[in-house]
Amino acid sequence: MERGCKTAKRLGKKTDLYMLVALHMEKSPMCVSPSDKFNKSGIVVCESDKIHKVVAVGCSRENLHAVQHIILSVPRSLRNCTVYLSRKPCATCATFLIQDSVSSVYYWPMAPELKGEDSAVEEELKQVDQMFVRSQISISIFLPSTDFDVSKISERIRRHKCRNCHSHNAEAVPKDMEKIMSLLNMQDRKMMCVSQMKKALHCLNYLLHCTHGEFEKKEEDDVEKMHVHALQLCYLLAARSDDPDRGVGCILYNQNGYFFGAGYNGYPIGAIYANLPCGGRHNKKKPGTAKGPVLIHAEANALLFRFSKKIEENDVLYCSKPPCSECQNYIQYVGIKKIISVQESSQSSSDQQVS
Ligand SMILES: O=c1ccn([C@H]2C[C@H](O)[C@@H](COP(=O)(O)OP(=O)(O)OP(=O)(O)O)O2)c(=O)[nH]1
Numbered sequence: 001m002e003r004g005c006k007t008a009k010r011l012g013k014k015t016d017l018y019m020l021v022a023l024h025m026e027k028s029p030m031c032v033s034p035s036d037k038f039n040k041s042g043i044v045v046c047e048s049d050k051i052h053k054v055v056a057v058g059c060s061r062e063n064l065h066a067v068q069h070i071i072l073s074v075p076r077s078l079r080n081c082t083v084y085l086s087r088k089p090c091a092t093c094a095t096f097l098i099q100d101s102v103s104s105v106y107y108w109p110m111a112p113e114l115k116g117e118d119s120a121v122e123e124e125l126k127q128v129d130q131m132f133v134r135s136q137i138s139i140s141i142f143l144p145s146t147d148f149d150v151s152k153i154s155e156r157i158r159r160h161k162c163r164n165c166h167s168h169n170a171e172a173v174p175k176d177m178e179k180i181m182s183l184l185n186m187q188d189r190k191m192m193c194v195s196q197m198k199k200a201l202h203c204l205n206y207l208l209h210c211t212h213g214e215f216e217k218k219e220e221d222d223v224e225k226m227h228v229h230a231l232q233l234c235y236l237l238a239a240r241s242d243d244p245d246r247g248v249g250c251i252l253y254n255q256n257g258y259f260f261g262a263g264y265n266g267y268p269i270g271a272i273y274a275n276l277p278c279g280g281r282h283n284k285k286k287p288g289t290a291k292g293p294v295l296i297h298a299e300a301n302a303l304l305f306r307f308s309k310k311i312e313e314n315d316v317l318y319c320s321k322p323p324c325s326e327c328q329n330y331i332q333y334v335g336i337k338k339i340i341s342v343q344e345s346s347q348s349s350s351d352q353q354v355s
Helices: 014-025 066-073 091-099 119-135 151-154 178-184 187-208 221-236 299-304 325-334
Strands: 041-048 054-059 081-085 104-107 137-142 249-253 259-264 316-319 338-342 349-353
Touching: 014 041, 014 054, 014 081, 014 187, 014 221, 041 066, 054 066, 054 081, 054 259, 066 081, 066 091, 066 316, 091 119, 119 137, 119 178, 187 221, 187 259, 221 249, 221 259, 221 299, 221 316, 221 338, 259 299, 299 316, 299 325
Parallel strands: 081 104, 104 137, 316 338
Antiparallel strands: 041 054, 041 081, 249 259, 249 316, 338 349
């Protein structure tokens, strides 16, 4: 029987994906600085076990820091979870993370969450380090490894081209890296750090692209911006898919913008791809070569991995492509009535009600 075949070009590790998602959460229309003393920030929390299931995605909002917002709103403890932050946390966030017994904290080496006089910021960051050392919770800078051709990953996610793609949402390494590296006590590794940051941001900007549709034109509308942002998160998730032909990402949000599930299409956890079929549907003449039965769709994974079983009236499923009929059945069965996806063939995004 013809089995294993081409391996998918994808983001190397789930941890890399999570840091990119934390960075992109700062761009959420819901993300605001808690006050003029703090920078806004993004957060991703995942289980520390082998599966690394995402349990929370968020940002600073409603006058709360990202860490505070997640710890106060997620209906479970973050005990033993790994936390990815877009900035080094302030002392208050450090106390929240320590009290909730997370297992480790990683942050992107941008300006820290706390703003103000350099000496005051430096002093507080030292306290943060000391608190983590005493609590035996690790905290460190994390830079995704992005030594691959990102265009090869993108090819599997988007099937059409958009002329605005590369000018969208571009994020660059901050100009004051000298100062930031000194605050983060990283002067000796500045060159390496900056070079890895540039590569990771290039990868992030490339993967986000745009949503190729109507949403882009309605820049003034917060709801539309929210849709664009959520669909971009789907694109990011899709970059980790191990389907050799097609990367798809899916996110579940409730009516208040709380995330409660994320999935991308792929083989079951821990699968050894070489032993599994990867052919398309049309390969009917060779039994056992079609990937269909063994490859789980992004929507199914998001529903399986969701951390709240209860579905509310206005919950939304975002997906980087319209769900197939089988997935529509699952979605309908669990009670989700609204699907928002990027339209495949035309230049507009789709907003679909499932009855
Ligand atoms: O938050 C998550 C985590 C995982 N998956 C799904 C995708 C895939 O169907 C399966 C396994 O994911 P992945 O291939 O990333 O994990 P792995 O098998 O542990 O990967 P590796 O190849 O690194 O061993 O779980 C999700 O949908 N959402």
